[in-house]
Amino acid sequence: MSAETSRIRSIGALDAGLIEVEVQIGPKSDPIYFRSGDITLTGNAEAFLALALLPAMKEGGVLASDGRVSQRFLRAMDTIFDIYRAWVPTLQRVDIRNVIPVLRENPKEHRVGTFFTGGVDSFYTFLKHRDEITDLIFVHGFDVLLENHTLRKKTSDMLHRIGSSFGKRVIEIETNLRLFLDSYFRLSWGTLTFGAGLATVGHLLSPFFKKIYIPGSHTYADLIPLGSHPLLDPLWSTETLEFIHDGCEAKRIDKVALLSEYDLALQSLRVCFFNIHGTYNCGQCEKCLRTMINLHVVGALDRCTTFETRLDMKRISKLIVLDDSTRAFVKENLKALENRQGDPKLRKALYKVLNRPPWQAHAIMKFRRIKGRLKRLAPKIIRLGRGRLRKPR
Amino acid sequence: MIIDAPEITEVNDEICVSSRIEIQTSEMTFPKTLWFKFPKGYVEYVTDRADCFAVLLLPLAMRYGEDLEIRGALSPRLAHGLQEYQRIQHLWKPTQFKLVQITCHHLEAAHPAKIKGGVGLSFSGGVDSFYTLWAHLPQQEPNTGYRISHCLMINGFDVNSISEKSEHFNDKAKQLYEPMMNKLGLQLFIAHTNIWQFMDRREWEIYMYTFGSVLIASALALGRLFSRFYIASSFQYTQLFPWGSHPLLDNLLCTETMETLHDGAHLTRVEKIAAISHWPETYSRLRTCLFNTFFIDEAAQLENCCRCERCIPTMSVLDMLGVLGKYTVFPKPLESKHIRNIHFYNIPEKGKNKYLYAQEMISYSLKIGRRDVAFDYRYAIFRNIWLKGRIKKMRRAIKKLFQRIFVID
Numbered sequence: 178m179s180a181e182t183s184r185i186r187s188i189g190a191l192d193a194g195l196i197e198v199e200v201q202i203g204p205k206s207d208p209i210y211f212r213s214g215d216i217t218l219t220g221n222a223e224a225f226l227a228l229a230l231l232p233a234m235k236e237g238g239v240l241a242s243d244g245r246v247s248q249r250f251l252r253a254m255d256t257i258f259d260i261y262r263a264w265v266p267t268l269q270r271v272d273i274r275n276v277i278p279v280l281r282e283n284p285k286e287h288r289v290g291t292f293f294t295g296g297v298d299s300f301y302t303f304l305k306h307r308d309e310i311t312d313l314i315f316v317h318g319f320d321v322l323l324e325n326h327t328l329r330k331k332t333s334d335m336l337h338r339i340g341s342s343f344g345k346r347v348i349e350i351e352t353n354l355r356l357f358l359d360s361y362f363r364l365s366w367g368t369l370t371f372g373a374g375l376a377t378v379g380h381l382l383s384p385f386f387k388k389i390y391i392p393g394s395h396t397y398a399d400l401i402p403l404g405s406h407p408l409l410d411p412l413w414s415t416e417t418l419e420f421i422h423d424g425c426e427a428k429r430i431d432k433v434a435l436l437s438e439y440d441l442a443l444q445s446l447r448v449c450f451f452n453i454h455g456t457y458n459c460g461q462c463e464k465c466l467r468t469m470i471n472l473h474v475v476g477a478l479d480r481c482t483t484f485e486t487r488l489d490m491k492r493i494s495k496l497i498v499l500d501d502s503t504r505a506f507v508k509e510n511l512k513a514l515e516n517r518q519g520d521p522k523l524r525k526a527l528y529k530v531l532n533r534p535p536w537q538a539h540a541i542m543k544f545r546r547i548k549g550r551l552k553r554l555a556p557k558i559i560r561l562g563r564g565r566l567r568k569p570r
Numbered sequence: 571m572i573i574d575a576p577e578i579t580e581v582n583d584e585i586c587v588s589s590r591i592e593i594q595t596s597e598m599t600f601p602k603t604l605w606f607k608f609p610k611g612y613v614e615y616v617t618d619r620a621d622c623f624a625v626l627l628l629p630l631a632m633r634y635g636e637d638l639e640i641r642g643a644l645s646p647r648l649a650h651g652l653q654e655y656q657r658i659q660h661l662w663k664p665t666q667f668k669l670v671q672i673t674c675h676h677l678e679a680a681h682p683a684k685i686k687g688g689v690g691l692s693f694s695g696g697v698d699s700f701y702t703l704w705a706h707l708p709q710q711e712p713n714t715g716y717r718i719s720h721c722l723m724i725n726g727f728d729v730n731s732i733s734e735k736s737e738h739f740n741d742k743a744k745q746l747y748e749p750m751m752n753k754l755g756l757q758l759f760i761a762h763t764n765i766w767q768f769m770d771r772r773e774w775e776i777y778m779y780t781f782g783s784v785l786i787a788s789a790l791a792l793g794r795l796f797s798r799f800y801i802a803s804s805f806q807y808t809q810l811f812p813w814g815s816h817p818l819l820d821n822l823l824c825t826e827t828m829e830t831l832h833d834g835a836h837l838t839r840v841e842k843i844a845a846i847s848h849w850p851e852t853y854s855r856l857r858t859c860l861f862n863t864f865f866i867d868e869a870a871q872l873e874n875c876c877r878c879e880r881c882i883p884t885m886s887v888l889d890m891l892g893v894l895g896k897y898t899v900f901p902k903p904l905e906s907k908h909i910r911n912i913h914f915y916n917i918p919e920k921g922k923n924k925y926l927y928a929q930e931m932i933s934y935s936l937k938i939g940r941r942d943v944a945f946d947y948r949y950a951i952f953r954n955i956w957l958k959g960r961i962k963k964m965r966r967a968i969k970k971l972f973q974r975i976f977v978i979d
Contacts, residue, residue, distance in 0.1 A: 260836070262836060397662065398662055398812070400810050400818075408817050425658075426658070426661055
């Protein structure tokens, strides 16, 4: 029998709202915590396996975790391995040891939740199933970094505003899981690891929930390897908890059209990942611009108060689109604008973005990166130079 | 479109489950009943539920934009799956598949106690289905609940069920595959259906987007037999595009008692060929051809054309593995000129995957150090992309020139 290469050890729940786990992958050991003031978190083997699976697949060998695991979850592991390995051929299958397969039964409550960030996809799924959904789940440390306290506060306020006006409970959870996953898969949170992160959090809430919606970003027509995927998300389910990847039937423009009917949604919409200078939506990044175009097309940009800047054609035409995921969204916007037969300037800008040759896009990206580094280094160099100049005196 | 409550009847030596179908469209004439026939011995497995008919006819209802009314018993899980199925198909092909209303008066789950618990595979004799069969034999599959116990072939799907060819199908399929199944301890079932008569053969693309539903419907007709049913995947998870059998679609067409599993999407076609290449059962039984889809009557054995987009890459892999000589199903020799002359068929949905098999071959041959084979495939792609385009342009230019001269004259 081969020796364990990866191991998950629960340090225990220090209080009802705190779970601590130690994950050992190869020689490296990392503590991971989950904290919530809104609900009792329940540590279980499904959650721990979901969080350690990808790093363990990178290492290969044997993954050991103590405890009972749902039979359905365990059986789906084969397909999860297959999908991840087809996407990233360097990942390896791992042998899961020490777990006892069981049929999960009798959850405490039968609540229905959705992961909610305040973005377009989250709002769409929430509004679509708002009669059924009882809880909004937000994870601090996933798309909002833990050290960004200002934004966390703003987001938390927004969540509670939405929760109270729709009569839904808000569950906020804080974790350093992303830091752990990012240390193994650099820059792959969106493209590979975040689905497993959501599944982990979902399983920590499993005694209270029968169904958790995961809002999807892409339509069925644009299926590309992505951390959360309609093929992958349902596989994290157990006998008592169902994960549903939702919203793939609607394009982003259709989703924006739905949320534009709600003023509260337009006053709370949060799409930005960069949050330059601590802003709620920077209005400069690709995602902000993409959403602003969506809102412009459905005629709701003026009513949306969370974007402080105006739609800038120059900024749009400077966008660099390299990955399939972003390209799909640009195409979608262009098609919507073509159907409307208006905004020739905006269409021209999007054409330019879409038809930019890859070599040119790569060159611009490199140039910008170097420019950014120089910008960051410049004050240091100036300071250093000044210091040297002063020394002889 | 109305699907009446199905009936089970005995006709000669066969057991037939049929349903009266009412179709409003006048675009085509359809038979009044849709049926599945099985040998009399299968009577205990055949069900009178409407699940199979709903799965089979939903794509047709969507094609003609007719609401679907189901009067027989329908599984609630399947009813939910059908809704999602039509959303996906509509999103892929909005003009060809319209969203329709599905009404069922009798939603009822089948009783699990009545199911025999068989594990089936939709078997065609191709690379994908042979791989899935091989991967779920007791030697490879440790989990007993997932080992294949039955293989299901469908007659009346590729060919008209009342044609002469169809009559030969059962005999030939049995002759070819039954000895192998018996040896492996499996049972070969042949379902006979008239679905071919409901398809518009002018629109072959529609068939390419929906063929998975026919495979699953045949398994649902044997509703008391299967608890799991495998559909062998055609493409890898990284190469997903709208296609009739798709991991998203297949898994939706399941009931409370029958789970549908889209299998083998973690491997490329080349990897599957390599996996089954040392299995002697495939030597005289592997069907890969795009054209020679039927068995050769005179030879009483299966022969592939050896010259199409599917045959040549398969032969190349087998050749590189040093086992091509053992395969009697490829009687013609393989030379580099054959590789260079492959014609790649244009399937729009393949998009950037149009040269998928060729690209897989290039990376595989480079991996094992056969640069000559990689060169041949690169040349084939070049020929298909560049040369053909140039020849077309030249032809057009010459034609125009002739026209001008003719006019001047």
